[in-house]
Amino acid sequence: MTLRGVERPGAATIARHGTVVMPPVVPTGRDLRLDLFRGLALWLIFLDHIPSNLVSWITIRNYGFSDATEIFVFISGYTAAFVYGREMNERGTVVASARILKRAWQIYVAHIFLFVIYMAEIAYVSSSFDNPLYSEEMGIFNFLKQPDVTLVQALLLKFKPANMDVLPLYIVLLAGFPPMLWLVLRRPVLALAASVTLYALTWRFDWNFPAYPSGTWVFNPLAWQLLFVFGAWCALGGAARIAPVARSGPVLALAAGYLAFAFVIAMTWYIPHLAAFVPKWFAEWMYPIDKTNLDVLRFAHFLALAALTLKFVQRDWPALASPLMRPAILCGQHSLEVFCLGVFLSFAAHFAMVEISDGIATQVLVSALGILIMVATAALITWYKNVEGKKHGPRQTPPNADLAGGEA
Amino acid sequence: MRVLAAALIAAMLVGPALGADEGGCFVASSFVHADFALPQVAAAIGAKHLNVAVVGSASSTLPGAEGAAKAYPARLEESLKRRLPAVTVKVTAHTRARETAAEMAKSLQQVLVEDKPDLVIWQTGTVDAMMGVDPDVFQAALDEGLETLHAAKSDAMFMNMQYSPRTDSMIALGSYVEAMRFVALQREVPLFDRLAVMKNWNEMGVFDFYSTTKRIEFAERVHDCIGRLLARLVVDSADLAAQANNSGAGSSDVPNKDIH
Numbered sequence: 034m035t036l037r038g039v040e041r042p043g044a045a046t047i048a049r050h051g052t053v054v055m056p057p058v059v060p061t062g063r064d065l066r067l068d069l070f071r072g073l074a075l076w077l078i079f080l081d082h083i084p085s086n087l088v089s090w091i092t093i094r095n096y097g098f099s100d101a102t103e104i105f106v107f108i109s110g111y112t113a114a115f116v117y118g119r120e121m122n123e124r125g126t127v128v129a130s131a132r133i134l135k136r137a138w139q140i141y142v143a144h145i146f147l148f149v150i151y152m153a154e155i156a157y158v159s160s161s162f163d164n165p166l167y168s169e170e171m172g173i174f175n176f177l178k179q180p181d182v183t184l185v186q187a188l189l190l191k192f193k194p195a196n197m198d199v200l201p202l203y204i205v206l207l208a209g210f211p212p213m214l215w216l217v218l219r220r221p222v223l224a225l226a227a228s229v230t231l232y233a234l235t236w237r238f239d240w241n242f243p244a245y246p247s248g249t250w251v252f253n254p255l256a257w258q259l260l261f262v263f264g265a266w267c268a269l270g271g272a273a274r275i276a277p278v279a280r281s282g283p284v285l286a287l288a289a290g291y292l293a294f295a296f297v298i299a300m301t302w303y304i305p306h307l308a309a310f311v312p313k314w315f316a317e318w319m320y321p322i323d324k325t326n327l328d329v330l331r332f333a334h335f336l337a338l339a340a341l342t343l344k345f346v347q348r349d350w351p352a353l354a355s356p357l358m359r360p361a362i363l364c365g366q367h368s369l370e371v372f373c374l375g376v377f378l379s380f381a382a383h384f385a386m387v388e389i390s391d392g393i394a395t396q397v398l399v400s401a402l403g404i405l406i407m408v409a410t411a412a413l414i415t416w417y418k419n420v421e422g423k424k425h426g427p428r429q430t431p432p433n434a435d436l437a438g439g440e441a
Numbered sequence: 442m443r444v445l446a447a448a449l450i451a452a453m454l455v456g457p458a459l460g461a462d463e464g465g466c467f468v469a470s471s472f473v474h475a476d477f478a479l480p481q482v483a484a485a486i487g488a489k490h491l492n493v494a495v496v497g498s499a500s501s502t503l504p505g506a507e508g509a510a511k512a513y514p515a516r517l518e519e520s521l522k523r524r525l526p527a528v529t530v531k532v533t534a535h536t537r538a539r540e541t542a543a544e545m546a547k548s549l550q551q552v553l554v555e556d557k558p559d560l561v562i563w564q565t566g567t568v569d570a571m572m573g574v575d576p577d578v579f580q581a582a583l584d585e586g587l588e589t590l591h592a593a594k595s596d597a598m599f600m601n602m603q604y605s606p607r608t609d610s611m612i613a614l615g616s617y618v619e620a621m622r623f624v625a626l627q628r629e630v631p632l633f634d635r636l637a638v639m640k641n642w643n644e645m646g647v648f649d650f651y652s653t654t655k656r657i658e659f660a661e662r663v664h665d666c667i668g669r670l671l672a673r674l675v676v677d678s679a680d681l682a683a684q685a686n687n688s689g690a691g692s693s694d695v696p697n698k699d700i701h
Contacts, residue, residue: 082610084609084610085606085609155611158607158611161653162607162653164607164659165503165504165655165656165657165659166603166650166659166660166663168499169499169567169603170567170571170605170607170612171608172568172571173571173608195610195612196610245573246573247572247573247574247575248574249575305476308626316626316627317627321577321620321623325616379610380610383609387606387651391606391651
């Protein structure tokens with residue numbers, strides 16, 4: 034039985050019993066849509082993380098249930114399976130697992146690096162800020178007064194400052210990925226069933242990881258794994274399997290209807306007078322739309338978005354090659370670096386708004402500047418990797434493997 | 442256009458003198474709208490005796506010897522007395538720093554016994570957000586607290602967090618704000634949206650909350666404004682109840698009449 038590679042002709046075809054039928058040398062072109070949408074998701078996450086930013090009105094979270102996080106996690110699962118799945122078939126389960134764990138370790142180090150920057154920022158802010166109106170809010174600086182506890186809790190991934198919850202989620206997802214990948218490669222349906230079961234049990238029994246100083250993780254890995262595994266399943270043949278259904282008329286109509294419904298509901302969040310039109314029983318059934326545990330409404334919203342996107346943005350969409358798309362694609366190809374940079378830049382942008390001006394002009398400027406820096410950095414990394422690649426000879430590492438989601 | 446006009450009015454009113462800045466407070470009026478009635482308060486006003494309790498954390502207080510008199514609970518009392526000259530008004534503040542909603546919910550019973558309030562204004566959310574309390578737990582605490590209050594036949598009103606731009610990127614308020622709005626809507630309890638009001642003041646230039654000022658006068662003016670707007674929401678919500686009563690008694694019904 035052959036797993037139907039990736040949903041495209043000419044992609045690597047992975048045979049079940051460990052032998053791999055590969056197109057010669059470099060895998061033929063990667064699916065640029067993955068990079069494009071991951072790049073866009075990174076930009077949106079950056080914009081959403083700048084508090085009181087007018088520009089964040091353009092981001093998708095304001096027009097429906099799901100947001101950029103879903104896109105990011107799904108594509109990360111997809112690329113992780115694509116890259117490490119091939120690795121697992123070529124070099125065995127142990128080697129591939131080791132590489133996955135190495136990647137998780139890299140992300141852990143990146144997270145701790147960001148945490149240090151965060152601590153530097155709040156230390157600076159706390160030294161200059163003593164407005165008597167905010168004696169309560171200044172309690173947040175108390176973490177500085179007990180570094181023994183705060184630092185240890187941060188290293189344990191229990192203390193996570195605001196907006197620094199995505200990388201810990203990612204670390205846990207990758208750390209738990211090897212056995213799941215092994216299963217997806219062999220019994221994809223069983224793997225998906227296991228993932229759904231874990232998700233259901235998590236909802237049923239309120240499982241989550243503990244956080245410090247109280248509460249639980251903002252992104253519950255036990256629930257969000259559903260999206261990650263679903264991405265992996267799609268990458269290893271699932272997408273091809275469901276494509277006929279996902280592209281059928283009724284499904285697309287359903288997806289469009291659901292997106293419209295979510296849009297209307299989202300409008301009631303911003304125009305309180307509209308909220309009166311939502312029947313009370315319905316509101317009680319629907320709310321809260323739980324982000325922590327990846328609410329079914331959010332998951333469905335992501336699926337609807339994905340179905341419509343795949344319909345209108347085909348793999349061979351000419352615009353994918355246009356220079357206009359290049360910036361987002363570049364960012365998507367170096368997602369870890371650009372993600373971390375984005376977290377830092379959103380701190381910096383907020384800092385600029387606090388210290389210089391909070392006018393609309395500043396908000397637009399720091400938002401645009403931030404994205405520009407993300408793009409420039411991604412371009413620099415691409416250039417550097419190309420240079421390095423040439424030095425080591427053409428086939429030391431497949432040039433595309435890294436792009437194809439070593440940046441998983 | 443409306444924004445421009447409001448900004449102009451704000452500039453005119455804030456500009457000249459401290460004493461004239463009541464108008465500045467009311468720039469944010471559109472965020473203080475009586476959506477739900479306060480029947481107990483309406484009855485208490487009818488009986489010429491209104492007793493209000495404010496339950497909250499540190500952001501309901503101001504530091505210093507004058508703090509208690511300058512913080513918004515005392516300003517609310519002043520403003521209510523001005524608005525209801527024929528009524529004896531008493532506002533009591535029960536504030537404890539660093540208390541979460543769950544802890545406050547537990548202490549509500551005692552407040553009810555001590556004060557026998559007609560209305561409890563419950564300010565909460567900031568501490569829970571800073572501690573990262575599970576939003577579900579937070580929401581359950583709000584529900585529990587409201588049940589306690591309603592069982593004792595007291596009206597209830599929520600007040601949410603302050604707008605604090607400097608700590609904005611450090612305290613993730615989002616899910617707690619949503620939880621409060623949701624519970625308020627579901628249980629038909631008025632919510633004083635302090636966050637939206639202060640944000641609006643900042644946008645309109647009434648107050649600059651980015652300021653690093655250490656002057657207590659700034660905080661006092663903010664609390665005075667909060668007290669005034671809060672008084673207005675209390676009276677408007679009570680009027681809503683009175684109106685409902687009148688129309689129920691068969692007098693001419695004026696739905697959605699603007700009561701400002």
